[in-house]
Amino acid sequence: MSIFIDQQTRLVVQGITGRDGSFHARQMIAYGTTVVAGVTPGKGGQRFDDTVPVFDTVAEAVRETQANTAVIYVPAAVAASAIFEAADAGIPLIVCITEGIPVLDMTRVLPFVHERGARLIGPNCPGLISPGRSKVGIIPGNICRPGRVGVVSRSGTLTYEIIHQLSTQGWGQSTCIGIGGDPLIGTNFIQCLSGFQADAETDAIVMIGEIGGTDEQQAAEFVQQTVTKPVVGFIAGQTAPPGRRMGHAGAIISGSSGTAAEKMAAFARAGIAVMKRPADVVPLLRERM
Amino acid sequence: MNLHEYQARDILRQRGIPVPPGEVATTPDQVRAIATRFGDRVVVKAQVHAGGRGKAGGVKLAATPAEAAEHASKILGMTIKGLTVRHVLVTPAADIASESYLGIIVDRAAQRPVVMVSAAGGIDIEEVAARTPERIHRLAVDPRYGLLGHQALGLALTLYRDIAQARAAADIMQRLYAACYAIGASLIEINPLVTTRDGAVTALDAKIVIDDNELERHPEIAALRDSGAEAPSEVAARAAGLTFIKLDGTVGCCVNGAGLAMATMDLVKYYGGQPADFLDIGGRSNPQKVVSALKIITADPSVRAILFNIFGGITRCDDVANGIVQATREFRLTVPLVIRLTGTNEELAVKILTQAGFSALTDMDEAVKQSVAQAAA
Numbered sequence: 001m002s003i004f005i006d007q008q009t010r011l012v013v014q015g016i017t018g019r020d021g022s023f024h025a026r027q028m029i030a031y032g033t034t035v036v037a038g039v040t041p042g043k044g045g046q047r048f049d050d051t052v053p054v055f056d057t058v059a060e061a062v063r064e065t066q067a068n069t070a071v072i073y074v075p076a077a078v079a080a081s082a083i084f085e086a087a088d089a090g091i092p093l094i095v096c097i098t099e100g101i102p103v104l105d106m107t108r109v110l111p112f113v114h115e116r117g118a119r120l121i122g123p124n125c126p127g128l129i130s131p132g133r134s135k136v137g138i139i140p141g142n143i144c145r146p147g148r149v150g151v152v153s154r155s156g157t158l159t160y161e162i163i164h165q166l167s168t169q170g171w172g173q174s175t176c177i178g179i180g181g182d183p184l185i186g187t188n189f190i191q192c193l194s195g196f197q198a199d200a201e202t203d204a205i206v207m208i209g210e211i212g213g214t215d216e217q218q219a220a221e222f223v224q225q226t227v228t229k230p231v232v233g234f235i236a237g238q239t240a241p242p243g244r245r246m247g248h249a250g251a252i253i254s255g256s257s258g259t260a261a262e263k264m265a266a267f268a269r270a271g272i273a274v275m276k277r278p279a280d281v282v283p284l285l286r287e288r289m
Numbered sequence: 290m291n292l293h294e295y296q297a298r299d300i301l302r303q304r305g306i307p308v309p310p311g312e313v314a315t316t317p318d319q320v321r322a323i324a325t326r327f328g329d330r331v332v333v334k335a336q337v338h339a340g341g342r343g344k345a346g347g348v349k350l351a352a353t354p355a356e357a358a359e360h361a362s363k364i365l366g367m368t369i370k371g372l373t374v375r376h377v378l379v380t381p382a383a384d385i386a387s388e389s390y391l392g393i394i395v396d397r398a399a400q401r402p403v404v405m406v407s408a409a410g411g412i413d414i415e416e417v418a419a420r421t422p423e424r425i426h427r428l429a430v431d432p433r434y435g436l437l438g439h440q441a442l443g444l445a446l447t448l449y450r451d452i453a454q455a456r457a458a459a460d461i462m463q464r465l466y467a468a469c470y471a472i473g474a475s476l477i478e479i480n481p482l483v484t485t486r487d488g489a490v491t492a493l494d495a496k497i498v499i500d501d502n503e504l505e506r507h508p509e510i511a512a513l514r515d516s517g518a519e520a521p522s523e524v525a526a527r528a529a530g531l532t533f534i535k536l537d538g539t540v541g542c543c544v545n546g547a548g549l550a551m552a553t554m555d556l557v558k559y560y561g562g563q564p565a566d567f568l569d570i571g572g573r574s575n576p577q578k579v580v581s582a583l584k585i586i587t588a589d590p591s592v593r594a595i596l597f598n599i600f601g602g603i604t605r606c607d608d609v610a611n612g613i614v615q616a617t618r619e620f621r622l623t624v625p626l627v628i629r630l631t632g633t634n635e636e637l638a639v640k641i642l643t644q645a646g647f648s649a650l651t652d653m654d655e656a657v658k659q660s661v662a663q664a665a666a
Contacts, residue, residue, distance in 0.1 A: 020603075076502060099572070102502040103395050104470055107432040110400050126602070140602050140632060155548025156572070157600040160632065161653065164600070181547065183397045210548055213397045236551035239558045240567070241536060248340075248414050249392035249405060249476050260555075277556050279654050 002130035002175040003150070003195035003202075004093060004121070005069065009134045012037040012058060012067035012091070014074055014082045016048050020097075021073035024138050025052070028071075031135040037061035058089040069093040071127065071136050076100035079123060083109050087116045094186070095136050096122035106184035113186060120186025126156045126178035139163070139176060147172015149285065150196035152189060153208035154181050154215075158236055161278050162208060169282045174202040181210065189219035197227050204230045204285055207272070209263055211237035216263040220270035230288035233267040234275040235260045290499045291338040295378045296513050297495035301479075304468045306461050307491040311380035320361035323379040324354035333360045336376035337369050338518055343412060345369045350382055375517055383493055388481035389448045390414045390425075391462065393469050399429040402469060404436060404462060406444045410481040436466040449484070457490040458482065472510055473503025522585050529581035531570055538563025539593040539664040541586035541624075543579070545570050545604040553598045553657065560654075562661030565592045574604040579612020580619065587622065594625050596660035598653060601632025610638035614645045625663040629656030 011028065015021035016038025025048065029035050037055055038048045044056035055061040058070060070086040072079060072095065079098035086094045094113065101123045113120045121128060127137010132146035143160055145167040153159040159178050166173060177192050179185055189207060196202045205227070209216035216235065223231050238260040257263075267274045273284040292300070295313045302308045310327070313336070314320045324331045335347030342348050347369050351357035357379065367374050390410035396403040407425045409417045417424055426447045430436050441459035449455045461482070469477055476498040483493045504511040516524045526533030532547065536554075540562045544550035547569050554564040566586065570578050586595055599609050609630060616622075629650045630638050642649045650656045 077505065100502045102473060102500050103475055104402075104432075104473060104500065104503070107395060107401055111431075111433065138603060143632070153548075155546065157544075157546030157602060157604075158548030158552050160600045160602055161549060161552070164631065183395065184400050208548070210551065215397070218398075234552075236548045236555065238551075238555040239564060240551055240554070241534065248390070248418075248480060249394035249478055277559055277654070278552060 002133055003192070003199050004119070004175065004177070005128060005130055005134045005136050007034075007133055008068070009136065010034050010036045010066055010068045011136060012039060012061045012065070012070050014039045014058065014070055014072045014086065016040060016052065016054060017043055018073060022048070024073060024097075027138075027141070028135050031141040033134045033136065036065040036067050058085045058091065062089045062091065067091065069136060070095065072096040072098055074098060080105040080109050083120060083123075084112060087113045087118045090116070092118050094118055094120045095125070095127045096120060096186075097125065097127055097137055099124035101182070103183055106182070110184060110186060121177065122180040122185060124182045125180030125185070126159065128175060128177040130175045131173050137178070139178065143167055144176060145172035147174065148201060148203040149173050150192075150199065150202040150205045151176040151208070152192040152196070152205070153178050154210045155208055155236060156181070158278070159208060162206060162234070162281055165278055165281050166206070171282060171285060174199060183213065188215055190222045193219060193222055193227055197229060202229065204232070204289060206281060206285070207231060207233045209233065209235045211235070211240050211260050211263070212258045214257050217257060217266040220266040220272060223272055224270035230285070231272045232275060232281060232284045232288065233272040234278065234281070235263045235267070238264075290501055290504065290511075290514055292497040292499065292513055293336040293338070293376065293515060293518070294334065294494060294496070295336055295376070297497040298492070300468065300472060300497065301465075301492055301495055304464050304471070306464050307489065308495070309380055309383055309491055309493065311378050313376050313378055314361065315365070315376055317358040317361040317365065320377060320379055321354045321358035324351065324357035327379070327381045330382040331357050332380050332382050333357055333364060334378045334380070335364050335367065335369060335374040336378055337372045337374050339370040339372055342369060347374060371520070372518060383483060383491075384486045385493075386484045386486050388483050390480045391458075391465065391482045392476070392478040392480070393465060394476045396429065401429040401432060402466065404428045404430060404444060404466065406448055408448050414480060430466065436463050438463070449490075451488070454484060454488065454490050461490065461492065472497070473500050473507050474498065475500040522588065525581070526568070526585055529585075530578060531568060531582055531585070533585060534567040535589065536564050536566050537591075538565045539591055540660050541565045541589065541592040541595040542598070543568050543570060543582050543586060543595065544598045545572070545574065545600065549598065549600055553596070553653070556654065556657045557596070557661060560658050560661045562664055565589055570604070572603045574608040576608055576612035576615050579609050580616040583613070583616040583622075584620070587620070587624070592624055594627065594660045594663035595622070596656060597626070597628040597630065598656060599630040599632070601630065601634060605634045606630040606632060606638035607634040607641060610641040613647065614641060617645070627656050627660040627663060629653055
């Protein structure tokens with residue numbers, strides 16, 4: 001098993017005829033993902049690479065192809081609108097790769113998505129992959145190996161680095177999820193941890209956080225209370241300068257809790273094995289298993 | 290993007306929030322003329338993108354136009370947290386009866402805009418938040434309905450007992466909330482929100498931070514950018530599509546992706562070195578971006594070694610390799626270069642680099658260790 005995506009995933013690609021959308025649609029098809037439809041307004045009726053039907057709207061794509069997952073590669077200016085459209089079409093899992101969506105747009109998108117019972121992953125994320133089964137997003141398939149470690153991360157390329165460390169040392173993955181680096185995201189660490197805890201084919205979890213916000217601290221509390229599988233954690237930004245503060249309001253909201261030191265301490269308190277560097281991931285997993 | 294206080298005041302005034310008069314000047318003579326026009330005591334305030342202006346001597350009260358000009362001659366050109374003061378704001382000295390705090394920010398945890406108010410406003414608001422958090426009142430606003438009248442009044446009544454003042458403050462809050470969405474602000478703060486002796490409620494100082502992702506659809510706000518008030522290297526980086534933050538160390542880092550860039554800096558420190566910068570070349574690569582990155586890094590005289598750490602995904606390793614080769618044709622590198630790349634088109638990249646006389650590593654730890662050793666040599 002895996003979490004969120006598997007062989008039953010029927011994917012619609014929003015922005016399939018664009019530069020990024022077309023490139024990654026081909027990569028996903030090559031990986032074995034069932035891409036059933038593409039959406040580009042104005043190009044309905046065409047076929048992408050002579051095979052995948054293109055529709056003007058997501059609703060049409062769902063009606064005609066029973067798509068159950070959407071991935072979004074459209075430009076930032078129309079990405080919030082693309083998420084609204086996917087949620088309105090009844091898609092239960094929406095993955096938004098696009099970066100650069102204004103935070104205030106997301107304050108309106110998130111309640112809309114939640115009210116429709118959909119799950120959003122991202123935005124500004126690399127998506128997810130269940131190695132050997134399905135890939136939705138942009139995580140390079142060739143660095144992953146099927147296996148029993150669940151990976152959840154706020155980063156993109158740092159996630160690839162850690163997956164690479166795992167794969168080259170014989171530790172395959174059940175599912176790897178990039179939840180996105182933006183302040184407002186659809187799916188947080190806790191929801192992924194809870195998925196991995198319930199997944200019979202995941203034996204251990206690697207969690208990769210960053211400075212800023214308090215998601216990691218809340219996740220650490222959740223691990224302490226609920227997760228019985230071994231968890232190994234990393235926080236990027238231990239040497240980041242404290243400057244770049246957002247006025248007083250940012251400090252009032254977060255206090256000192258956004259720092260790497262604070263987050264690593266929260267991990268340690270929760271019994272999570274804390275990596276000092278990416279290369280620590282395999283030794284720590286070995287120690288905990 | 291940060292706005293200056295005078296720009297923030299203009300925006301608030303346009304949106305119907307009471308703001309005391311004030312004018313911007315760039316020379317002491319202009320300041321003298323403005324102070325003469327106001328005809329009373331004035332405050333001269335440095336306009337820089339840094340907090341703690343008052344504590345740094347950048348805010349001064351003047352009893353006469355001559356004194357205002359004298360303060361201005363000291364403040365203009367002074368540096369506050371590394372930034373040179375080029376503008377001052379001149380305002381009549383307010384006759385203050387009370388100082389409150391009013392701020393709006395998007396709270397990640399609540400996933401909503403949060404309005405925060407405190408009757409203990411002024412410069413030490415963070416101290417208040419840390420020591421007596423109960424003196425700060427917060428309300429998470431449902432963005433579908435906005436800040437409702439009774440919600441604003443409820444917050445305002447924690448600031449003022451006088452109902453007329455509370456109503457005035459509530460009106461300011463609702464206008465401020467609407468301004469957030471209208472201009473794409475990720476933060477708006479009025480600190481202090483003051484009452485004057487005659488009972489009026491007015492915004493004495495304001496801070497606005499615009500979400501960079503909003504600038505494309507708000508060209509009138511984007512036009513307010515004051516590049517002269519930013520570090521030149523950061524202006525150059527933005528023009529090249531790079532994210533760059535200057536740091537104090539000697540290992541110049543060039544990485545793709547913010548998370549990996551931070552992890553690389555951390556690893557430099559882990560092996561005993563100090564990063565000279567945070568530099569993210571971003572997702573999509575082209576050789577020209579790499580050339581620009583190398584120009585920016587090598588312009589820093591404290592850089593003793595340069596470290597590339599590239600994990601190819603969307604970024605293609607061959608693009609990065611071509612950029613490195615192209616840069617070294619354009620200008621001579623005087624410091625050693627350590628290159629680590631792996632992922633998309635790695636073999637091609639290694640071939641390009643080897644032909645140009647460079648060597649490339651595939652292991653991140655090994656590359657960082659070498660760069661730290663080179664910087665120390």
